[in-house]
Amino acid sequence: MPNHTAGPAAPTTEEAYADAPDDEVEMLALMNLSRANHNTPPVHGREWMLRYAAQQDRAALRRPAPPAGSVPIRPGARPPRDPADFANQLRELDRRDGTGRGPLGPDAPEWDGEVGPLGYVRQEYLAWRSAQLSDLAAVGExxxxxxxxxxxNVRSGQAAGRGEPWPREQLLDLARRRVAAYVRAVDFGIDAVADQRRAEAELRELEAADGNARP
Known part of the structure; x- marks a missing residue:
């Protein structure tokens, strides 16, 4: 049920995004979430929508305002989406499903006032990110x-150096575990972007070689 109870003001952008990952890490995390949902936009979960709305908010905050009297975008170019659009999509989802976490619900009048709907994104992102980082067992895992x-990976390389390469099935299992481990790390904001991409490329090579080797 939507929460209409008055509560504390929305967090500042500095408070909301203090522990947010770097852009490259967060964009890869969003891609990982999208792939996990089979790249089908209608099944993007609440976490994807929240993190995407927050990422768009952060990008807009860094975007310099155009000089007075200048043309903000080149003729024919599509202007960037207003981050408030994504914020209102999140509000609508939370209004429908009752999934808000912060002290002020999606229908609170504060989000239609001076702070605007992006205040809701910042409140919800801070609540979500704090909960994610406080799950010490998951972070440790x-x-x-x-x-x-x-x-x-070091052991497999050492074995290959001794002329005792691991069996193909064992190498495939390791490659898949590496990808899964780096995907999980990126999700927590750990900068394993290069590691994940390298592991995915190596997995593709192994799977292609495995497919060619089968009768």
Whole structure:
């Protein structure tokens, strides 16, 4: 049920995004979430919508205002979407599903006032990110998974150097575990972007070689 109870003011942008990942990390996390949902926009979950709305807000905050009297965009170019559009989409979703986490619900009058709907995104992002980082067991598991696949990758290289390469099935399993570990790390905001992309490329090569080797 929507929460109409008055509460504290929305967090500032500095408070809301203090622990937000770098843009490259967050954009890859969004791509990972999209792939997990089979790239079908209607099934983007609430987390994707929240994180995307927050990313668009952060991008707009960094965008310099055009000089007075200048043409803001080149003729024929499509202007960037207003981040408030995504904020209102999040409000509508939370209004429908009752999924808001912050002290002020999506229908609170504050979001139609001076702070605007982006205040709702900042409130909800701070609540979500704080909960994500406070799950120490999950964060620790992500870190251990990265360490394990790194160690296993070193061992497989050492075995190959001794002329004792691991079996193809074992290498494929390791490659898949590496991708999964880096995807999880990126989700928590750990800068494993290059690691994930390298692991995905190596997995594709192994899967292609495995397919060519089968009768």
């Amino acid at each position: 992500a870190m251990r998974a990265m360490a394990e696949v790194t160690d296993d």
